[in-house]
Amino acid sequence: MVTARLGHPHLGLGVGLRSVHYPHILKEHPEVDWFEIISENYMDSQGRPRYVLEQIAERYPIVMHGVSLSIGSTDPLNHEYLHKLKTLGASVHAHWISDHLCWTGVAGRNTHDLLPVPLTEETLRHVVDRIRVVQDVLERPFVLENPSSYVTFACSEMPEWEFISRMAEEADCGLLLDVNNVYVSSVNHDFDPIEYVENVPHERIVQCHLAGHTNCGTHLIDTHDGHVIDPVWELYRRAHQLTGGMSTLLEWDARIPEFPVVHAEVLKAKQHISDELESPQGTPRPEAAKRSHAEDDVDNHISEPVVPHPAVLVAAEVE
Numbered sequence: 001m002v003t004a005r006l007g008h009p010h011l012g013l014g015v016g017l018r019s020v021h022y023p024h025i026l027k028e029h030p031e032v033d034w035f036e037i038i039s040e041n042y043m044d045s046q047g048r049p050r051y052v053l054e055q056i057a058e059r060y061p062i063v064m065h066g067v068s069l070s071i072g073s074t075d076p077l078n079h080e081y082l083h084k085l086k087t088l089g090a091s092v093h094a095h096w097i098s099d100h101l102c103w104t105g106v107a108g109r110n111t112h113d114l115l116p117v118p119l120t121e122e123t124l125r126h127v128v129d130r131i132r133v134v135q136d137v138l139e140r141p142f143v144l145e146n147p148s149s150y151v152t153f154a155c156s157e158m159p160e161w162e163f164i165s166r167m168a169e170e171a172d173c174g175l176l177l178d179v180n181n182v183y184v185s186s187v188n189h190d191f192d193p194i195e196y197v198e199n200v201p202h203e204r205i206v207q208c209h210l211a212g213h214t215n216c217g218t219h220l221i222d223t224h225d226g227h228v229i230d231p232v233w234e235l236y237r238r239a240h241q242l243t244g245g246m247s248t249l250l251e252w253d254a255r256i257p258e259f260p261v262v263h264a265e266v267l268k269a270k271q272h273i274s275d276e277l278e279s280p281q282g283t284p285r286p287e288a289a290k291r292s293h294a295e296d297d298v299d300n301h302i303s304e305p306v307v308p309h310p311a312v313l314v315a316a317e318v319e
């Protein structure tokens with residue numbers, strides 16, 4: 001029997017650690033439940049980032065989140081990278097290590113983006129086999145995140161929720177459910193985000209991501225540059241109902257405001273959870289989550305489409 005969150009702890013409400021907030025965190029020691037670090041920002045650095053991270057890791061639980069594993073690529077797994085991940089995980093006592101269901105390059109070329117995979121039986125076999133190898137090397141809980149995407153493959157044979165469900169079951173790994181990614185992809189590819197959240201294996205959801213995105217009118221881009229919009233909160237509420245609670249983290253990677261603003265954003269989750277607890281029926285509000293795409297973002301930021309992908313921002317983060 002698989003237990004909730006695969007037996008991993010519920011860390012509470014955390015924030016993605018970004019260098020612009022180092023001074024505030026070191027001086028004020030904010031009451032954040034936990035931090036998620038971008039693995040690549042620390043694995044090759046022995047300078048100030050590692051020094052700061054060590055101090056933060058003494059006070060707060062740490063989870064590692066990577067963008068370079070390229071689990072979907074046909075290139076061989078990078079074992080040097082995996083061993084660096086393993087070493088960093090040990091040094092910060094990471095509760096788990098995550099990355100994305102994606103590929104970032106092929107034939108030795110790195111696109112510095114998180115690209116979608118064709119959702120086929122062949123891809124599923126390929127990814128499951130590689131996850132098993134990664135888990136064997138890391139010897140630390142491994143979790144994969146559903147991506148946001150902008151194109152789909154004509155050869156795909158199943159919906160994404162089915163792919164990641166079978167992937168997690170067959171590889172016996174955890175899931176990081178990014179409800180903003182579900183929402184962004186649901187608009188871009190016209191599927192029901194509620195159906196997605198309701199059909200993934202809830203006992204395998206170890207962690208959740210929240211973030212803002214940019215509405216470009218004809219499509220959404222996963223920019224992590226603003227507040228979480230109401231339809232995404234609705235998906236979070238539903239995921240919380242179905243999982244019984246999961247470690248929740250806010251990602252804010254562009255136009256990053258002061259730390260208290262970022263922290264306050266993730267603390268809004270308490271309202272959605274407590275509202276639900278006050279309602280014994282726990283009735284979800286899927287109609288709100290399924291509002292028309294044009295309506296969803298009308299009170300948010302419809303802005304110019306020239307925006308970087310969060311994966312690109314990782315490089316700028318490294319000092």
Ligand SMILES: [Fe+2]
Nearest residue numbers: 145178209251
């Ligand atoms: Fe995410």
